[in-house]
Each structure stands twice: as C-alpha cells, then as structure tokens.
Amino acid sequence: MASLRELQRDVRRALLGRGDDAAAAAVVEDGLTAQARLGIYRHHVFTTLTAALQATFPVVCRLVDERFFAYAADQYIRQDPPAGPCLFEYGATFPAFLAEFPACEGLPYLADVARLEWAMNRALHAPDHVPIEPTVLRDQVSTVSGGEVFCLDPSLSLVASPWPIDRIWRANQPDADPDVTVDLRAGGVRLEVRRVGDDVVFRGLDPGAFAFRHALAESRRLAEAVGRARAVDEGFDLAAALAAFFAEGLLADIARAV
C-alpha cells in the first residue's frame, strides 16, 4: 500500500501527463479503467486552468482562436502549472512561454500583447493604495539625496514593445469596429498600465518618463532613475516628473535606501 505522500506524488504525475501507471495501480476499476477515472480529474484540471488563462488573456485567445489557445494552454500548463491556489494569479509566465513557443513564431507581437494583458490583470487585482501628499516631499526637499526609493501604486506596470500592442488590443475588444486594421509597421509603444478607481487603463509615455518610472518601479534609487531618464532624454525635467507623480497619485511611500 502506497503512503499518502507516494500516492499524491503519483497522482500529480498522472495529472501532468507524466505517466499514470503508478496512480492507476491504486484505483479500483469497477466497470471503468483506472486511467479513464484519473482522466476525468485530468480533464477537469486542464479545463479549469485553460478557462482561467482565457479569462486573463482574452485578446491573445482572440488573436490565435480558441482551439489554438487551448493547445498552447495545454502545453503551458504541463510545463508551468500553478504555484498557488488563486486562479487570478496564474499565468505570469505565459507571455514568456508564448515568446518561446515555436507554433507562435509567425505572430511576433503575440507575447507582448500577452504581457500587456498580464499587466492589466495584475492591475485589476492589486491591493488598493493611499497616495502620499505632495507636502511629504516638499518637507523633505532640502534633504533629497538621490538615495530615495519610491514605493509606487501597486497596480502600476510598464510595458514596452516594438509592436503597436495598444492598437492591437483595442482592435480586438468585443465592441471594436471590425473594419479597423492595425498596421504592424506603425512602430513600438511604451505603455503605463494601472488601475484608476475600478477601471484598468493604459496610456503611452515618452521615452524619458517611461525610463524614469520603469527604474523607480524596479525599486532603483531616485538618482539612478534620473540617470536612466536622461540617458534617453537629455532634457528630462525631474521637477516636472515629480509633480506629475503627485498629480497622478502614483506615490504610495518614500523610503531611503540603506
């Protein structure tokens, strides 16, 4: 008799399609094979996880059609099954999977559309934050050292792509005009994604603002973020950038790096 530990290991293998002989040996057949009985559970697991991915990546699903999406999801689930019990948190690595998935080679923008959809999903479920007041920084302005680390709105993501993923996304919404086509040569985008109230929104940023916010979102110190912004935009204006931060309520806290 297998211990519970061995049995769960064997069922895990069977569910991920890595061999179900050991698990099947522990199952009573009684009119239906052990493999068929285990197959019912495997089917439910893959159906649930595929539906969860479809809900998070609806535009990707629309771009490749539902059947192909199910095929890609099946491969992805086997390779990178969930590491947590919340379905809305599953799929962080799906864009990277699509980037490497040989069957998607003909759609070079697909992984970036998936990154945008993941950022939107993250924004939708992110914790609420209370923006700090501009006076907090004003009070500290005489002591700004450049060593500050900004803690930003937890719903914020920054997504850059050489493809017009914003237009691709809009053209594939349920209410989009079906006659609108997207010129893939239209050029790339630098997008900021966040939640405002209950709505997830995205918008394009100029190179300096994108580099600045991207660096701060990675918890880089203020001085380093300014350096990165000026590397792409010599005229980057720190005072204006900080004013925009407060106006947009992006700042949750300021810490000083040790």
Added chain:
Amino acid sequence: MISGGVAVTPGQVGIGLRAPHVAEIMAGRPRIGWLEVHTENYLGGGPAARALGVIRESHPLSLHGVGLSLGSVEGLDRRHLARVAELARRIEPARVSEHLSWSMAGGVYFNHLLPLPYTEESLALVAAHVSQVQEALGRPLLVENPSSYLRFRHSSIPEPEFLGELSRRTGCGLLCDVNNVFVSCANLGDDPEAYLAALPPEAIGEIHLAGHTRNDADGHTMLIDDHGSRVAGPVWDLYERAVARFGPVPTLIEWDTDIPALDVLLEEARTAERILERLGAAGGVRGLAA
C-alpha cells in the same frame, strides 16, 4: 442575528455569487437569503473586493474555499491560510467552509478537488489541518463531501464515517453537498440514502445543491458534477431526505458553468425554500441562528 446585523428569517436559501450577477445583486433587486462566494476569488484588491464590501452590508455571506488543500501531505500553505483568515476577519461571514480533498502536491496547485484515500493516515492528517485552520480563523470550519469519480483500493473507511470522525475529532461542522452524495454514490455504486443515514445530523451546518451531467465513457455512465444545470429531480428527492434527517439547514444553490440569468437561480432557491417550508422549518434554520 448573524454578523453584519442582518436578521435571518427561517427557511432562507442562498445562492452562490458569480461574476455575471454581481452588478444586479449590488443594485439590490432580488431578495436573496444569503450569498456564498469562492474565497480564492476575493483575495486580491480592486473592484471584486470593493463589491464584496458593499454586498456584505445587505446580505449575510459565507466563504467557500477551494484552495486550502486540507489533505495535502506537504502541509497547509501558511501564507494562503493567513490571507483566508484576513478575508474572514474583514467580511465576518456567517460560515467558512472547505472540502475534504487535496489540490497541491510537489508545490503544484491543481486548482481542483482531488480525492483522498480514506485511511487512518488521511484522517489524522486532515484532522490536524482542520484544527490548524480553525485556530487561524478562530471559529469552526465546515468540511464538504467531494464529488468522486474513483475510489482507492486501500480506502478502508466509508466517506460519511470518515467525515463523522473528522467532526468528532476536530469539532468541525460538515457541509453536505446533496448533489455530490448523489453523483459519488452513482459513480462508485453506493446507496445515497445509506450515505445520508451515516452522517451525524448534529454536525451538518449547510447543504449544497447543484446540477450535474451524465457522461457515457467506454460504455459506462459517469455522472459529472459540473454545476451547469438545474438541480436534477432525484437530487431534489434526496434533498427532502436530507432535510428530514438533518432538519432545516441553510441551503445553497450553486451554478458555475453556463451561468444562466439570476432569475433561474432564484427559481431553484424558491424550490428549496418550499421543501424547507413543507418539511416544517418551524424552529428556524439551524446554523444561522445565534
């Protein structure tokens, strides 16, 4: 009275709150006894959390978990348990429930309710985990019978006895899913009435009802618990037996696939209410009264 200050009248039946109905329910249109939500869908922030905060002001809620994996040998996920406990603290649900199953092994979460062998080893493990959850929540948990498509060769304890002993050891209540009893018994060749008779009535704190489908695989009929249709006639009959045995327990209509208009769920709820009334829910609904 239950938490939130909402009076609960006898004989009330609830429905599972699903995304397509949230706006309608927030607008306060229909009268619904209580609402149950899937815990794991409300562990983030944003509009879902805000909607739940609004709905709890007008409806008693219960939290129904699918992710604690009470039967995993690798132990409970402490971070997940802490998140569940925090949600329960925030929304003060009337009841918190989970399943007699496991869903995690080797760090992989299958997000599905997987079957346990019913052995002394499993019983000791699940009992320890139920106690751990109850300690984190500061309240008793209700544990639900799963729908089953297989039985393990070395299972030595019948499922209702296993649940009864789990309740006796931990003080947990039981959530009797009558559709699951029907489906599992049909799939495994057991007698659903004998199953109900083997459950301890005093432990039953909630009943679930849902639809199932028939699937003919390899010349063998299996019932699939898909929560995608109205409650089947024989399941209503079994529900009457359950109410006769357990008393007027708060009852939930669940619907998860091909979700219909809210009115369809409300019709199902009315059917359950009529059964509760006919069988004499004079003493109030057990499990909701303080």
